[in-house]
Amino acid sequence: MSHDGATLTARAFKDAVYEQFARITKALASPVRLELVDVLAQGERTVDALAREVGQSLANTSQHLRSLKEARLVEARRDGTFVHYRLADPQVIEVWRAVRALGERQLAEIERTVAAYLGDAGGFESVTADDLQRRLADGEVVLLDVRPDAEYRAGHLPGARSIPVGELAERLAELPPDATVVAYCRGPYCVMSYDALAILRDHGRRGVRLAEGLPDWRAAGRPVQGGHGLG
């Protein structure tokens, strides 16, 4: 019960427990590893693809993945000479989303950083997932996935068309000229949909942005079309 021995045991118990949880938070305590988690929330990737995506060297990316793997946040699968990494548990996305939600509430710097980037492109209208479903039901809008084709194929919003942002300028003809386009990409801090809206605007089209990305849509329990999830 509560003699000295038990008190010491209780302290050792707490130390051990918090040490275990700190393994997770330590693994996430790096901007590079947070970005890796954010990208992996879209689906599995090779080390090389991840390195290019986050703008780090191959060796450095491999080592960051190693520390994520040691904390069991990601898993690896070998396929020939390629090693594909994926999130080990959907709950990893929940942790990242909780951190993001906190940051959005607490850190005004993020708002300013976003505003500084958007300063180039101008403020674009964004809609919520509920808005989108209402407007889709009314047939008012065209839903556009501007992520790379592979990500679209790995899963996308029901009824979305795929035109990667890099091909949008050439493939504008595929979109009905007078429809409002709702563009989405990976998440609230993914710039692809902003870039897409700038292209649409430069060609006289009307476009708005879905505030969240595919992982957020999925996390809200909404249906996803195609693809095989993320393990």
Place this chain on the structure above:
Amino acid sequence: MSHDGATLTARAFKDAVYEQFARITKALASPVRLELVDVLAQGERTVDALAREVGQSLANTSQHLRSLKEARLVEARRDGTFVHYRLADPQVIEVWRAVRALGERQLAEIERTVAAYLGDAGGFESVTADDLQRRLADGEVVLLDVRPDAEYRAGHLPGARSIPVGELAERLAELPPDATVVAYCRGPYCVMSYDALAILRDHGRRGVRLAEGLPDWRAAGRPVQGGHGLG
């Protein structure tokens, strides 16, 4: 759009955004600071109280609180010679809960650590919040808050009686002799309810444990009686 200049800007934007979020994860990347957050989830505390609770020196605790404060996870309030710290946002609890949920799913070590501690005390039955509400409605059980009195006063489960675990042995007479006691404390890794159950068992009483603590109860949107929340 996507000429080289914009690409560089996009990279700088991402770097800045992930850097901001990493401020949060870095602040949580320490077992001591995780424990501080866990304790502060119960309500505000002085530096001295926190230092004793987490078993660290005053200076070290103060410095850990400083880094939590810089990341805006906690706020401080001076009252005479005392400084009271509290969580800056309820969303901080959500992050901690998400980390805990991930750890419970991923890290078998935690199970083993818990089992090792409970090995002393024997496996005790635990009930969920839903179980509890059903059994309370049936009048089968007595709900007992075994946390320190100050925490009980800062907020407790509706209908709970307060007997801090340190006083339980002397105050057993206050409990109806043949009722089943449901004991709860701060959370799933708080040892007070385990200690309380051991005392009850040693005196021939029947007791079970509520699996979660007050912050979890509150986070689930269930009503809390008394107290003023946690800012």
Place this chain on the structure above:
DNA sequence: CATATGCTCAATAGATTACTTGATCAAGGC
């Protein structure tokens, strides 16, 4: 078997973090 590709590992230097100690500061009581 030799070679190329995709990735991991080991060694290193520079930066950051953790805890201790002793000094300092702020507020209240005498």
Place this chain on the structure above:
DNA sequence: GCCTTGATCAAGTAATCTATTGAGCATATG
């Protein structure tokens, strides 16, 4: 004003973390 209490600050050491470099390993191909 002086002393006490509660907390912060500054300095120092040990430990840990980050990114780079170059070597090494596994798998596939000619």
